[in-house]
Amino acid sequence: MLAHSLLNKAIQEALSKVYSISVNESEITLQKTRKEFEGDFTLVTFPYIKATKQSPEQVGDALGKFLTENNKNITKYNVVKGFLNLSLSNDFWLGFFNSESSVSNYGFKKEGTSGKTIMLEYSSPNTNKPLHLGHIRNNLLGYSVAEILKTQGHKVIKANLVNDRGVHICKSMLAWKKFGNGETPQSSGMKGDHLVGKYYVAFDKAYKKEIEELVSGGKTKEEAEKQAPLMLEVQEMLRKWEAGDKETIDLWKMMNGWVYDGFAKTYSTLGVNFDKMYYESNTYVLGKEIIQEGLAKKVFYKKDNGSVAIDLSAEGLDEKIVLRSDGTSVYITQDIGTAIERFKEFPQLNQLIYTVGNEQDYHFKVLFKILEKLGYNWAKECYHLSYGMVELPEGKMKSREGTVVDADDLLDEMFSTAEQTTKELGKVEGFSDEELKTLYHTIGSGALKYFMLKVDPKKKMLFDPKESIDFNGHTGPFIQYTYARIQSVLSKAGHIPAAADASVTLNELERELIKLIYEYPSVLEESAKAYNPSLIANYVYELTKSFNRFYHDYSILKEENEKVKQMRVMLAKQCSDIIKNGMKLLGIEVPNRM
RNA sequence: GGCCCCGUAGUUCAAUGGAUAGAACGAGCGUUUCCUAAACGCUAAAUCCAGGUUCGAUUCCUGGCGGGGCUACCA
Numbered sequence: 215m216l217a218h219s220l221l222n223k224a225i226q227e228a229l230s231k232v233y234s235i236s237v238n239e240s241e242i243t244l245q246k247t248r249k250e251f252e253g254d255f256t257l258v259t260f261p262y263i264k265a266t267k268q269s270p271e272q273v274g275d276a277l278g279k280f281l282t283e284n285n286k287n288i289t290k291y292n293v294v295k296g297f298l299n300l301s302l303s304n305d306f307w308l309g310f311f312n313s314e315s316s317v318s319n320y321g322f323k324k325e326g327t328s329g330k331t332i333m334l335e336y337s338s339p340n341t342n343k344p345l346h347l348g349h350i351r352n353n354l355l356g357y358s359v360a361e362i363l364k365t366q367g368h369k370v371i372k373a374n375l376v377n378d379r380g381v382h383i384c385k386s387m388l389a390w391k392k393f394g395n396g397e398t399p400q401s402s403g404m405k406g407d408h409l410v411g412k413y414y415v416a417f418d419k420a421y422k423k424e425i426e427e428l429v430s431g432g433k434t435k436e437e438a439e440k441q442a443p444l445m446l447e448v449q450e451m452l453r454k455w456e457a458g459d460k461e462t463i464d465l466w467k468m469m470n471g472w473v474y475d476g477f478a479k480t481y482s483t484l485g486v487n488f489d490k491m492y493y494e495s496n497t498y499v500l501g502k503e504i505i506q507e508g509l510a511k512k513v514f515y516k517k518d519n520g521s522v523a524i525d526l527s528a529e530g531l532d533e534k535i536v537l538r539s540d541g542t543s544v545y546i547t548q549d550i551g552t553a554i555e556r557f558k559e560f561p562q563l564n565q566l567i568y569t570v571g572n573e574q575d576y577h578f579k580v581l582f583k584i585l586e587k588l589g590y591n592w593a594k595e596c597y598h599l600s601y602g603m604v605e606l607p608e609g610k611m612k613s614r615e616g617t618v619v620d621a622d623d624l625l626d627e628m629f630s631t632a633e634q635t636t637k638e639l640g641k642v643e644g645f646s647d648e649e650l651k652t653l654y655h656t657i658g659s660g661a662l663k664y665f666m667l668k669v670d671p672k673k674k675m676l677f678d679p680k681e682s683i684d685f686n687g688h689t690g691p692f693i694q695y696t697y698a699r700i701q702s703v704l705s706k707a708g709h710i711p712a713a714a715d716a717s718v719t720l721n722e723l724e725r726e727l728i729k730l731i732y733e734y735p736s737v738l739e740e741s742a743k744a745y746n747p748s749l750i751a752n753y754v755y756e757l758t759k760s761f762n763r764f765y766h767d768y769s770i771l772k773e774e775n776e777k778v779k780q781m782r783v784m785l786a787k788q789c790s791d792i793i794k795n796g797m798k799l800l801g802i803e804v805p806n807r808m
Numbered sequence: 809g810g811c812c813c814c815g816u817a818g819u820u821c822a823a824u825g826g827a828u829a830g831a832a833c834g835a836g837c838g839u840u841u842c843c844u845a846a847a848c849g850c851u852a853a854a855u856c857c858a859g860g861u862u863c864g865a866u867u868c869c870u871g872g873c874g875g876g877g878c879u880a881c882c883a
Contacts (some may be wrong), residue, residue, distance in 0.1 A: 763849090
């Protein structure tokens with residue numbers, strides 16, 4: 215920011231003094247100078263050719279001359295076509311390095327300073343089967359965006375709305391009751407969510423068989439699906455559940471308990487957490503009264519068959535049913551109710567973010583529009599953090615076709631790959647078994663998390679289980695490795711100086727690193743504004759890559775000039791702090807040794 | 809059919825309307841008596857097609873082609 219406000223001011227002055235034209239900041243296009251040219255920042259001069267009636271080169275030359283003559287911080291310039299490349303002084307960069315970037319928590323604003331409170335909902339699993347690769351993207355994204363928002367001084371409430379009721383839950387319950395023989399996680403040694411998932415699959419299998427039999431007995435497929443005895447039983451079970459039947463509720467509680475134990479393990483392995491848990495068994499009744507209010511306000515209307523609907527065709531959407539003709543809720547009814555409930559529960563809430571896949575883009579458009587029509591002015595602060603699907607080489611994951619990549623299995627594979635690679639490289643003598651286990655976890659989950667978060671959340675991504683995830687190149691372990699090397703240097707250096715001597719002249723790579731450090735706060739800001747962790751992931755990679763080149767080309771500890779050596783130690787420290795903090799925002803830990 | 813998203817090296821990903829479109833993996837070549845070679849360097853390799861707006865388009869607009877998603881009184 216420092217350099218930008220300095221340059222913006224200087225450029226405004228130059229334009230006014232040289233050409234008598236006044237521009238505001240938004241009319242100044244300032245970008246970082248590309249590597250192949252000399253300079254730190256580049257002003258695009260094309261926009262001024264009309265007002266000045268001169269060529270872009272002439273404008274660049276005149277401005278460059280004025281700037282270097284009138285500002286001691288601007289030392290050099292060169293003009294290439296419509297681009298004026300400006301160099302800031304060694305003193306400027308060293309001054310920034312000594313005062314601005316050497317503070318702790320550089321780039322972070324203190325929590326609460328923005329005065330904004332945000333609820334961010336993510337994860338929101340169903341309790342009928344274990345988590346898979348798609349959930350992993352959701353969890354990593356939600357967690358990371360929450361952490362990134364905190365860096366801007368916002369208070370963030372991480373919320374999880376668990377879908378713990380409904381027909382799909384009853385399917386697992388019924389199958390367990392019929393075929394389970396009392397099997398439990400303890401008796402089978404199976405993780406609770408996987409055990410329940412097994413019965414969900416078992417239900418589906420048995421149900422399909424019944425359908426087949428009915429179809430061969432002369433029914434149509436649709437009739438068979440509705441009349442299959444298992445389906446009738448499941449519906450009966452759901453009715454009992456809603457009526458509070460003790461036996462059904464007990465079974466439901468027991469099996470959901472198994473699932474929660476399983477999820478807790480997966481969440482802990484993934485390193486995600488929540489401040490607030492919501493359960494649909496508590497919230498599914500919400501929203502009905504709101505529908506009545508909406509009817510009174512004429513936002514909704516009653517159809518001939520008794521159902522309640524809203525017409526959104528004027529906004530380019532369709533008619534949407536908000537209450538069935540039998541008076542029961544549809545999914546969006548609950549969503550309307552829970553949103554309103556949350557703003558009542560947290561009156562200080564400024565924003566509500568939903569981390570949900572882009573297949574529900576339409577649903578959220580409708581939801582937000584309805585809230586707006588109901589007159590809630592916070593409706594415009596609701597945001598759908600919509601992310602792309604994770605696809606396999608053969609296409610979308612389909613649980614029925616068994617192409618789902620299980621979260622726990624995948625994480626285990628990552629850990630064992632990390633173990634294998636670490637053993638092959640053989641650099642971990644002196645580690646205890648416990649430390650090794652932690653290291654494999656750090657590297658394995660780091661690889662997976664970085665892999666998923668480096669991609670723009672909005673875009674769909676491809677995951678190829680066969681090729682697995684790399685540990686070299688643009689990856690989490692590459693960044694972790696760089697961090698570990700720096701820690702090794704720092705511990706050998708012993709003392710970390712508080713400031714670099716003002717007489718030091720920065721070389722090209724040192725200067726490049728300091729310029730990257732300078733960018734960090736604005737990367738955090740941008741990333742928060744765009745709800746996009748990939749900006750941080752790619753920035754940290756760029757910093758790491760530049761550091762590795764510096765590390766390769768120059769020695770830190772063997773540098774003979776003591777003042778330069780001190781500066782390099784400090785530089786290494788600042789880079790490693792940013793690597794650590796930045797990775798932490800992605801939910802990734804960094805090891806001191808690997 | 810209607811609505812929404814996406815098409816960038818062989819592959820996976822980058823690029824607030826700006827310079828010669830960047831990385832990584834894979835391919836080929838090279839670097840270690842030197843702070844950790846999970847590293848560093850070099851070579852080959854891409855904007856789906858056709859128009860338009862602009863001083864300037866991978867980016868914005870229109871049309872085509874190709875891929876995905878949504879379009880329930882399901883969740």
